[in-house]
Amino acid sequence: MATEEKVVSSSPGMVPLFARAGAAMIPGASRLPFLGGGERSQDVPELTLRLEDVQVDRNRLAAYDRVCKFPLRDQLPPTYPHILAFPLHLSLMTDRRFPFPALGLVHIANRIVQHRPIRMTEELQISVHATPLEPHPRGRQFTIRTEARAGGELAWEGDSTILKRGGSSDGAPKPDRREPPELPVAATWRLPGDLGRRYASVSGDLNPIHMHPLSAKAFGFSSAITHGMWTKARCLAALHPRLGDRFTVEVEFRKPVLLPATVEFGEAEEAKGIAFSVRGAGKGTPHLDGSVVF
Numbered sequence: 001m002a003t004e005e006k007v008v009s010s011s012p013g014m015v016p017l018f019a020r021a022g023a024a025m026i027p028g029a030s031r032l033p034f035l036g037g038g039e040r041s042q043d044v045p046e047l048t049l050r051l052e053d054v055q056v057d058r059n060r061l062a063a064y065d066r067v068c069k070f071p072l073r074d075q076l077p078p079t080y081p082h083i084l085a086f087p088l089h090l091s092l093m094t095d096r097r098f099p100f101p102a103l104g105l106v107h108i109a110n111r112i113v114q115h116r117p118i119r120m121t122e123e124l125q126i127s128v129h130a131t132p133l134e135p136h137p138r139g140r141q142f143t144i145r146t147e148a149r150a151g152g153e154l155a156w157e158g159d160s161t162i163l164k165r166g167g168s169s170d171g172a173p174k175p176d177r178r179e180p181p182e183l184p185v186a187a188t189w190r191l192p193g194d195l196g197r198r199y200a201s202v203s204g205d206l207n208p209i210h211m212h213p214l215s216a217k218a219f220g221f222s223s224a225i226t227h228g229m230w231t232k233a234r235c236l237a238a239l240h241p242r243l244g245d246r247f248t249v250e251v252e253f254r255k256p257v258l259l260p261a262t263v264e265f266g267e268a269e270e271a272k273g274i275a276f277s278v279r280g281a282g283k284g285t286p287h288l289d290g291s292v293v294f
Contacts, residue, residue: 001213003046003047003129004046004047004048005047005048005050006047006049006050007050007051007052008050008051008088010051011051011054011084011087012087012088012090012091013087014086014087014090014204014205014206016217019228020094020101020269021090021093021094021102024087026193027117030089039215041097041099042099042133043099043132043133044092044098044099044130044131044132044133044142045092045095045097045098045127045130047092047093047095047097047129047130048092048127048128048129049127049128049129049238050087050125050126050127051085051087051088051125051127052125052175053123053124053125054084054123054124054125054126055123055124056076056080056084056120056121056122056124057079058120059098060202061080061120062239063201063202064077064080064083064202064203065077067198067199067202067230068199068230068233068234068237069234069237069238070233070236070237070240071237071240074119074120074121075117075118075119075120076117076118076119076120077233077236077237077240078091078112078236078243078247078249079112079155079229079232079233079236081118081124081126081148081156081158082110082112082146082160082229083156083202083203083204083229084124084126084148085126085128085146085148085158086203086204086205087100087141087204088126088127088128088146089144089146089160090102090130092103092128092144092246093144099133100164100166102133103207103208103219104164104165104219105162105163105164106162106163106164106165107160107161107162107163107229108141108161108162108163108226108252108253109159109161109250109251109252109253109255110158110160110161110228110232110250110251110253111157111158111159111161111228111248111250111251112157112158112159112248112249112250113156113158113247113248114155114156114245114246114247114248115154115155115156115157115246116153116155116245117203117245118148118150118155118156122150122151124148124149124150124155125148125149125150125152126146126147126148126149127146127147128144128145128146128147129144129146130142130143130145131143131144131145133164134172135172136163136172137172137173138163138165138166139163139165139166139167140164140167140293141161141162141164142162143159143160143161143162144160144162144163144229145157145158145159145161146158146160148170153174164290165207178256178275179255179286180275180289182284183265183266183267183268183275183276183277184267184268185228185264185265185266186238186265186266186267187238187264187265188262188263188264188265188281189234189262189263189264189265190228190260190261190262191226191257191259191260191262191263192259193223193224193259193260194259195226195230195259195260196210196211196212196225196226196227196259197210197212197224199226199227199230202228203229203230204225205229207227209221209224209225210224210225210226210227211224220225221256221258222258223258223259224258224259225256225257225258225259226256226257226259226261226289228251228253229250231251231253231257231278231287231288232249232251232288232290234265235262235265235276235278235288236249236292237250238265238267238276239267239274239292241277242274243292244294246274246294247292247293247294248272248292248293249290249291249292250290250291251288251289251290252288252289252290253287253288254286254287254289255280255285255286255287256287257280257287259279260286261279262279262281262282263278263279263280263281263282263287264279264280265278266278266279270291272280272293272294273291273292273294274291274292274294275289275290275291276289276290276291276292277289277290
């Protein structure tokens with residue numbers, strides 16, 4: 001079957017998208033015609049969403065830089081195209097054919113390939129699509145793949161791997177339980193309780209698990225948790241002077257960071273790049289493991 005392509009005329013509004021995502025979790029919501037639950041399939045739809053002529057808002061970019069600790073400059077931080085694409089991610093996951101509600105899904109890994117720096121003045125063309133469902137030891141997973149082009153040239157790629165917990169995991173590979181080597185601590189970060197709301201205000205990710213302890217408790221967390229992409233961005237901001245123009249950065253999101261928190265950033269040089277990690281201060285709780293390859 002051919003993949004459906006849809007050009008989105010403007011970046012979708014995040015509040016209506018999250019409202020739609022929340023409505024899909026209400027008992028009996030599948031019978032609501034505007035949610036289209038009766039048409040949900042057993043796999044992700046073969047759908048590509050495309051956004052043309054994307055322009056960067058300088059004020060929003062500066063606010064993002066401040067929250068994530070990137071230096072203010074005329075080039076986009078390596079994680080910022082993900083922010084520009086996120087409305088398309090949520091549009092895809094709230095499509096009436098999507099197999100399950102968007103809220104409750106877990107972002108477990110992220111990979112970014114920066115082919116070249118992107119200037120804030122460049123107009124971008126962004127496209128996203130999802131891969132088919134695959135078994136995972138804790139449920140099923142899929143990946144949202146994003147491409148950002150400037151002047152027809154592929155400048156940036158991103159893969160966000162998403163887990164749907166529960167259900168059959170037949171055929172899933174056995175997880176590798178070996179812990180990565182402990183990295184030397186390079187910095188200690190104290191994360192305030194409102195960090196989730198601050199990052200949401202610049203990223204548009206209004207997921208309730210990040211916004212307030214009460215809304216996070218509805219999803220099984222004792223307090224609000226950090227956005228995984230904030231943690232990745234904060235690590236790359238710490239490594240920023242050594243990143244260069246072309247690189248691949250991959251992270252695995254481990255246990256959530258409950259806010260407020262104190263965490264330790266570790267890093268070590270490797271043959272082809274840099275290994276880095278985020279651990280809870282004191283107990284060493286693993287929150288993130290990552291690597292940059294030049």
